Amino acid sequence: MSPNRPPTNYLGEEYQRLVDEHLTWEPKELQGPSGPTCKMEGREVIMLAANNYLGLSTHPKVVEAMIAATRKYGAGAGSDRSIAGDMDLHEELDRRLAKFKRAPASLTYQTGFMANEGLIPQLAGRGDLFISDELNHGSIIDGIRISHADRMIYRHKDMEDLARVMDEAEKHDPTYNHIWIITDGVFSMDGDLAPLSEIAAIAREHGAGVYVDDAHGEGVLGENGRGIVSHFGLTHEDVHVEMGTFSKAFGVIGGHVSGSEALRKYALNKSRSWLLSGAVPPGVAAACIAAIDVLETEPQWLESLWNNRNYFLAKAQDLGFDTGSTETPIIPLMCGESKTAKALADFVWGKGVYVLPIVYPMVARDKARIRVQISARHTKDQLDQAIAAFKEGGEKLGLI
Numbered sequence: 001m002s003p004n005r006p007p008t009n010y011l012g013e014e015y016q017r018l019v020d021e022h023l024t025w026e027p028k029e030l031q032g033p034s035g036p037t038c039k040m041e042g043r044e045v046i047m048l049a050a051n052n053y054l055g056l057s058t059h060p061k062v063v064e065a066m067i068a069a070t071r072k073y074g075a076g077a078g079s080d081r082s083i084a085g086d087m088d089l090h091e092e093l094d095r096r097l098a099k100f101k102r103a104p105a106s107l108t109y110q111t112g113f114m115a116n117e118g119l120i121p122q123l124a125g126r127g128d129l130f131i132s133d134e135l136n137h138g139s140i141i142d143g144i145r146i147s148h149a150d151r152m153i154y155r156h157k158d159m160e161d162l163a164r165v166m167d168e169a170e171k172h173d174p175t176y177n178h179i180w181i182i183t184d185g186v187f188s189m190d191g192d193l194a195p196l197s198e199i200a201a202i203a204r205e206h207g208a209g210v211y212v213d214d215a216h217g218e219g220v221l222g223e224n225g226r227g228i229v230s231h232f233g234l235t236h237e238d239v240h241v242e243m244g245t246f247s248k249a250f251g252v253i254g255g256h257v258s259g260s261e262a263l264r265k266y267a268l269n270k271s272r273s274w275l276l277s278g279a280v281p282p283g284v285a286a287a288c289i290a291a292i293d294v295l296e297t298e299p300q301w302l303e304s305l306w307n308n309r310n311y312f313l314a315k316a317q318d319l320g321f322d323t324g325s326t327e328t329p330i331i332p333l334m335c336g337e338s339k340t341a342k343a344l345a346d347f348v349w350g351k352g353v354y355v356l357p358i359v360y361p362m363v364a365r366d367k368a369r370i371r372v373q374i375s376a377r378h379t380k381d382q383l384d385q386a387i388a389a390f391k392e393g394g395e396k397l398g399l400i
């Protein structure tokens with residue numbers, strides 16, 4: 001510290017370091033709705049980077065529900081849910097979601113990030129343990145960090161390693177009071193699935209709790225898009241907390257947890273993010289309810305999502321791309337070095353295709369990739385155009 005230097009100089013210096021290391025985010029401006037094609041930075045592009053898997057963000061029933069509720073209830077809820085903003089629409093959404101998830105109860109939050117950050121640190125404290133997959137989402141990592149519990153990591157999806165960690169945990173002195181295994185359902189960088197049945201079996205054997213973050217599985221997996229718990233035929237007796245978000249396939253915004261009635265009551269009383277932050281606007285709650293209705297009554301979107309995903313995946317593999325271990329509409333095109341991934345993203349952008357290059361430090365230095373996210377609303381023609389762009393770029397860069 002020096003009294004002669006402005007105290008915030010380091011911010012500019014640190015930012016410059018990010019620029020020098022090519023680690024800055026420069027979001028592109030979206031100039032209209034998130035659709036299968038979008039206007040971005042003044043150009044028409046095929047969108048392959050959105051979480052809007054079913055196109056529900058522009059579904060007329062969802063949009064009209066938001067408008068009608070906004071007209072009736074206003075733009076905001078006026079308060080935190082905990083104080084004076086718990087509208088009937090929020091309560092209805094909680095009940096509606098629980099029914100959809102086939103859980104005894106659900107609680108909705110403002111975002112998925114806030115659900116993880118609010119609830120996880122309340123599930124375990126001193127004398128307890130979280131066991132976490134090494135590739136879990138940042139909001140899980142932060143939630144665990146905020147807690148006072150111990151943390152152990154197991155190798156990605158590696159059930160032998162999980163069993164090893166569990167054995168180690170059992171030997172801990174003093175004995176842990178509560179142990180939770182916590183995992184993403186669909187891993188957002190690879191599009192692969194957590195082996196949830198095996199995880200639940202290991203947890204059962206050791207009396208541990210299971211927490212799954214199904215942000216990318218809802219609307220995508222399971223009966224009518226109910227998510228990963230339904231996909232594996234499990235119940236909330238096996239998976240004690242099923243967490244998710246309305247910001248991805250549901251097309252709106254909001255986080256949620258589902259499980260026992262006790263879980264809901266406890267979460268509501270203890271999650272600081274729920275207690276101390278404003279309720280989502282009534283229009284949002286109504287739009288989320290409408291999105292659940294659409295999932296239950298219009299299965300065609302889920303069907304065309306998987307048709308599109310299978311179509312694109314087969315074409316990408318035919319071209320010779322390494323598509324990693326994907327099991328979902330998240331399809332990585334492995335590129336190796338960060339600069340190759342960036343070059344491929346830039347190349348296809350020039351051809352009117354928008355994708356996200358996933359580079360270090362989001363993934364290991366030699367595991368950079370393009371992340372393709374398919375939607376139900378893409379036409380075969382659009383997918384073919386994208387494939388043609390990847391073919392040309394992949395050949396140029398020596399990837400295929």
Ligand SMILES: *Cc1c(COP(=O)(O)O)cnc(C)c1O
Nearest residue numbers: 111112113137139188215245247
């Ligand atoms: C997107 C995401 C979240 C955060 O959800 P939001 O509702 O957008 O805050 C949490 N976990 C995972 C795995 C995600 O992909």
